[in-house]
Amino acid sequence: MELRFRLVSLFFLFLLVAFIPFNAESKCTKSCGLALASYYPHSIFKYEYDYVTYVSETRFRSRFVTGPQDIANYNKNVTTNTTIEESKYYIRLNIPFPCECINGDFLGHTFHYPVTSGDSYESIAELTYSNLVTAEWLSFLNVYSPNEYPNNGTVNVTVNCSCGDSHVSKDYGLFITYPLRPEDSLESIANQTNLDPLLLLRYNPGVNFSQGSGLVYIPGKALEV
Ligand SMILES: *[C@@H]1O[C@H](CO)[C@@H](O)[C@H](O)[C@H]1NC(C)=O
Numbered sequence: 001m002e003l004r005f006r007l008v009s010l011f012f013l014f015l016l017v018a019f020i021p022f023n024a025e026s027k028c029t030k031s032c033g034l035a036l037a038s039y040y041p042h043s044i045f046k047y048e049y050d051y052v053t054y055v056s057e058t059r060f061r062s063r064f065v066t067g068p069q070d071i072a073n074y075n076k077n078v079t080t081n082t083t084i085e086e087s088k089y090y091i092r093l094n095i096p097f098p099c100e101c102i103n104g105d106f107l108g109h110t111f112h113y114p115v116t117s118g119d120s121y122e123s124i125a126e127l128t129y130s131n132l133v134t135a136e137w138l139s140f141l142n143v144y145s146p147n148e149y150p151n152n153g154t155v156n157v158t159v160n161c162s163c164g165d166s167h168v169s170k171d172y173g174l175f176i177t178y179p180l181r182p183e184d185s186l187e188s189i190a191n192q193t194n195l196d197p198l199l200l201l202r203y204n205p206g207v208n209f210s211q212g213s214g215l216v217y218i219p220g221k222a223l224e225v
Pocket residue numbers: 076077
């Protein structure tokens with residue numbers, strides 16, 4: 001009798017330990033509205049019309065981006081007629097997008113990218129979306145196997161986001177999804193953003209900011225117009 005009781009207690013203890021922390025970590029309950037994606041194009045665009053319009057129309061259309069002005073609003077020195085040739089350097093853009101709770105499981109937004117011939121999960125992840133997603137993540141989100149890739153239709157491109165953490169600070173409500181690059185470090189990002197490195201680490205626990213890839217979430221600013 002007593003042994004059975006102990007076994008039953010152990011079983012429930014196991015359930016508690018095994019599932020509660022997991023749920024607390026992975027589930028989301030609500031959306032926070034707005035997030036920003038840090039977009040750093042890999043190659044000079046050669047387009048007839050301007051870069052910000054091109055990006056707004058072909059990659060990041062959402063309820064927050066219906067035209068180029070919606071992107072320009074979040075970027076200093078960028079107007080809707082800024083071309084990448086004019087800028088003479090690669091322009092990093094902050095792109096507004098809706099941060100939604102997807103399937104009650106995680107925060108992100110799914111863009112529907114129209115596939116063109118020559119695209120692959122690698123090219124869409126690394127070039128078109130500038131490492132905001134990975135090829136592995138895209139193959140998880142889409143039914144197409146990399147070998148039978150269509151040259152029409154759309155591909156789900158789900159960009160993750162953050163609504164912050166009230167245990168860290170309530171001062172920040174807008175977060176930038178930032179793909180780490182090889183030249184980045186905790187110090188360089190803290191310097192560029194004027195934020196305390198310890199704050200960045202608390203929002204990204206356990207992340208090595210010098211790892212050269214992967215996403216981090218950086219507190220952003222409100223509309224800069
Ligand atoms: C914006 O342009 C001004 C004047 O050209 C320049 O001083 C400033 O550094 C630029 N800011 C950014 C973020 O590029």
